[in-house]
Amino acid sequence: MRREHGTPRSGWEKTIEGQGLAYHRAAHPEGLSRPYWDESVHYVFSMAEVEALEEQVEELHDMCLRAVEHVISARRFADFAIPEWAWDEVARSWERRDSHLYARFDLRYDGTGPARLLEYNADTPTSLVESSVVQWFWLQDAYPGDDQWNSLHERLIDRWRELRLPPGPTHFAFTNMDETGEEAMTVAYLQETAEQAGLRTISIAMEDIGWDALNRRFADLNEQVIRSVFKLYPWEWMLADQFGRHAVRHGTWIEPLWKTLLSNKALLAILWELYPGHPSLLPAYLDGPRELTSYIAKPLLGREGASMRIVTPEGTQETPGEYGKEGYVFQGFEALPVFEGQRPVLGAWMVADEAAGLGIRETTGFITDDTSSFVPHRIAE
Incomplete structure (x- = not known):
């Protein structure tokens, strides 16, 4: 693993906007000299490093699923601040094995040892467009002979084909609270992968999903029944909303309700209880x-x-x-490694239960936040 410099492509701003990263200006706070998408630098990995990371994240994912089983069987929902009325519904979602789509591990990795889990974004992960599409086209333009840890697009399409969804179109919900456009573009991209998989889809604002009390079902503005929904609206917000009690019992939601246990940082403590001293855990x-x-x-x-x-x-x-x-x-606390004054966090993607790609964000501080830039990567031949 090393950090290298390169010359940004001419007109890169319009290029990435045409590839779906239309929010790269709005998503970044004003006053920063460094752009959100920064292709003047990138990280280089060996194939052996990537294969080892793939193995580690799939093991972590399996450990997380075992942690969900433990939390549900031991009824430890209070540790996750889940309202008591929803406990049984979370358990039922897991017992049904409600279908899941994708997730992202955030990892500390310096190239010399096992990756360490910082957290698991398993309900509403973003930076997907950057990871799946934009950096792939950067690779084709800048290093066409090299490879990349990135099978996200193909795996997402395959996963949509595998999901057991009810008949009718699948609604893709964004929220009107999205000020930067990041959520809207992420939802639109996933909707595109679903359509490429052969699904019929409808776009809708989360705020426009209505509850038909007479027939006890959700409906859109055209009064069409909503049977399945992809959303980037967090489950903890849904459980706090008035319609949350209906959402846990009606409709197929992606991600499913049981993922509220994986997107909660209490998971980190449960993992350490179950796997004390594991080299990939803190x-x-x-x-x-x-x-x-x-x-x-x-x-x-x-x-x-x-x-x-x-x-x-x-x-x-x-x-x-x-x-x-x-x-x-x-x-x-274990400080992020430093590469030329920058501290990278590796975002390792899962589609279903398989490792599917990598995205990297950098910060000069100890915590990755909305000031952190996304940088691409490649695997050197």
Whole structure:
């Protein structure tokens, strides 16, 4: 693993916008000199490194599924701040093995040892367009003789064909709260992969999904029955909404309800309980830092690095945010590796239960947030 420099393609901004990354300007805070998509640098891996990472993330995914089984059988839903009325519905979703589509591991990796799990984004992962499409076309233009850890597009199409969905079109829901367009473009891309798989699809705003109380079913603005929905609206928000009690019992949702256990950072503590000392895990606890002298307190439902606190013998750092009322997990802190002053986080993608690709975001700080840039990668021949 190494970081290399290159010359950005002429007109790269229009190129990536035409490939779906239309939000690359809006998604990045103003006043930053570095663009969100930065192809002036990239990371290079050997095939052996990628194969080892694939094996590690598939093992991590299997461990996570076993953790879900443990949480449900031990009725540990309170550790995840899930409202009690939804506990049985989460369990039923798992017992039915409701179909799932994709997810992203965030990993610490420096090229010299096993990857370490930072968190699992298994309900509403983004940076998909960058990982699946934009960096693939960058590779074809800049390094056409090299390879890339990236089978996302093909695997997504195959997975849509495998899903057991009810008859009728599948609705793809975005939210009107999306200010940058990132969610809308992610949903649109996944809708495109579903259509390439042969599914009939309809686009809809989450806010326009209606509840037909008489017939006890969801419907769209044309009064068409909604039987299956892909959404990037988090399950914890749905469970807090008025219609959440209907959502857990009616319709097929992707991602499914049981994934609310994988997208919650309490998972990190459960994994450490079940697999203490595992080389791909960092120590993590729900009841406090215990023996840890360096740790990071993460809100169970936090997003984009908000409301986090890093505690080390040298001092404390905090990020702003409004998360944390639901509780925290305390994870051993191991600083991200440094490559030329930048700290990469590897986003390793899963489609269904198989490793499918890699996206990398860089930061100069310890926590990846909305100021972090996406950089492509390649596998050198």
